[in-house]
Amino acid sequence: MAKNKIKELITEELSEFLKTNGYELYNVEFVKEGKDWFLRVYIDRAENSDEGIGTDDCEKVSRYLSEKLDSLDPIEQNYYLEVSSPGMDRALIKDSDYVRYAGRFVDITLYQGFNGKKTFFGKLEGLQDGNLVILDEKEARIEIPMEKVAKTKLAVLF
Numbered sequence: 001m002a003k004n005k006i007k008e009l010i011t012e013e014l015s016e017f018l019k020t021n022g023y024e025l026y027n028v029e030f031v032k033e034g035k036d037w038f039l040r041v042y043i044d045r046a047e048n049s050d051e052g053i054g055t056d057d058c059e060k061v062s063r064y065l066s067e068k069l070d071s072l073d074p075i076e077q078n079y080y081l082e083v084s085s086p087g088m089d090r091a092l093i094k095d096s097d098y099v100r101y102a103g104r105f106v107d108i109t110l111y112q113g114f115n116g117k118k119t120f121f122g123k124l125e126g127l128q129d130g131n132l133v134i135l136d137e138k139e140a141r142i143e144i145p146m147e148k149v150a151k152t153k154l155a156v157l158f
Contacts, residue, residue: 026086044085061083089153108149120134120142128143
């Protein structure tokens with residue numbers, strides 16, 4: 001089964017279960033590392049919750065998904081199932097992530113230099129007209145074209 005089809009299947013099979021239990025699907029990865037395949041499912045709390053994801057939450061979703069996948073048996077190769085939280089330094093993947101985390105500090109890595117830099121740090125303003133908008137340390141507004149952005153992650157500040 002193709003990677004995209006696996007992601008679609010996982011999304012479909014987990015949708016109602018996650019909603020009923022106050023979770024949401026953050027991301028699904030099906031990747032080969034060395035000789036092993038990993039099905040990684042990242043869950044988060046529903047958008048209006050301030051609670052984090054704990055090991056009990058991951059175990060609950062893992063047990064449910066494992067039973068579903070065992071009965072459907074859609075994946076030909078052997079794989080390891082991992083269910084976890086996206087973490088404090090989570091990557092922003094969907095446009096809705098940029099809305100949800102506006103006002104938070106982010107670390108940005110670019111594919112190629114922009115204004116002489118390949119990395120940026122600042123307070124996320126959001127997306128506007130195809131640009132990622134942040135305020136830097138001096139409160140200067142920076143607009144970075146999204147096609148140049150390789151990764152945006154929430155910054156972990158201590």
